[in-house]
Amino acid sequence: MNADNEIIQIYQPDTSIAKPIQAVENLIALFLPHANKVDTQLDVNDLMNPAKYDDKLPVVLLLSGEIVVYRKAGDLLFAWPNAPYLFGLEGSHFRYETYRLKATKGSEVFILGREEAIDLVQHHDGALRDLLEHQTWLYDIMSSRDNLLINKNSYQIVCGLLLELYQYPLEKRLKMSVANYILDRSNLARSGVMKILAALRVGEFVDIQRGKLIKVLKKFPSDY
Numbered sequence: 001m002n003a004d005n006e007i008i009q010i011y012q013p014d015t016s017i018a019k020p021i022q023a024v025e026n027l028i029a030l031f032l033p034h035a036n037k038v039d040t041q042l043d044v045n046d047l048m049n050p051a052k053y054d055d056k057l058p059v060v061l062l063l064s065g066e067i068v069v070y071r072k073a074g075d076l077l078f079a080w081p082n083a084p085y086l087f088g089l090e091g092s093h094f095r096y097e098t099y100r101l102k103a104t105k106g107s108e109v110f111i112l113g114r115e116e117a118i119d120l121v122q123h124h125d126g127a128l129r130d131l132l133e134h135q136t137w138l139y140d141i142m143s144s145r146d147n148l149l150i151n152k153n154s155y156q157i158v159c160g161l162l163l164e165l166y167q168y169p170l171e172k173r174l175k176m177s178v179a180n181y182i183l184d185r186s187n188l189a190r191s192g193v194m195k196i197l198a199a200l201r202v203g204e205f206v207d208i209q210r211g212k213l214i215k216v217l218k219k220f221p222s223d224y
Contacts, residue, residue: 036111040108056115062085064083067101068104089117158197179193199224
């Protein structure tokens with residue numbers, strides 16, 4: 001591992017893709033009186049499946065807790081958003097077939113049909129602006145994920161996901177396995193991931209204790 005090469009800068013959260021919380025809350029407030037609550041103690045899997053809603057395309061409203069978004073191809077963990085959150089407004093059948101949503105138990109989740117949601121936006125002043133702001137953010141998140149994984153080698157993916165994990169507060173990182181975080185979000189082999197993590201630890205680039213990321217200590221080298 002050559003530390004003299006051009007380094008990968010430690011990630012600083014990009015405020016340009018920060019969640020537009022006010023827009024999301026405005027949309028949830030508009031939709032909520034027309035939505036049905038999901039019992040997340042019993043039904044936590046595949047919230048986006050239209051077959052559960054008389055083949056109507058659903059919009060998912062997350063009021064509290066978390067939802068895990070999987071890309072069905074390879075069952076890759078795509079995102080792990082917390083409340084407030086909306087998914088399904090883009091209304092593409094391709095999206096519904098591409099992603100699977102799973103709510104964590106006890107999360108507060110409501111569902112309404114997409115057509116009804118769009119009608120509400122159309123007839124409510126200011127809602128279109130909120131919708132566009134929310135969709136822009138969502139597409140930026142998807143593009144950010146693609147930038148992390150597409151045309152990157154194993155080392156670059158591991159480094160990128162380590163820096164992504166490091167954005168979480170320490171108390172949350174202590175509940176997450178570093179290796180599982182990376183493996184769930186990539187198609188990398190466990191042996192290769194563990195080898196890279198071990199090298200980063202030996203080089204004192206990261207502090208990993210009992211499989212948990214404690215701290216990124218210094219900038220990563222660009223080459224492994």
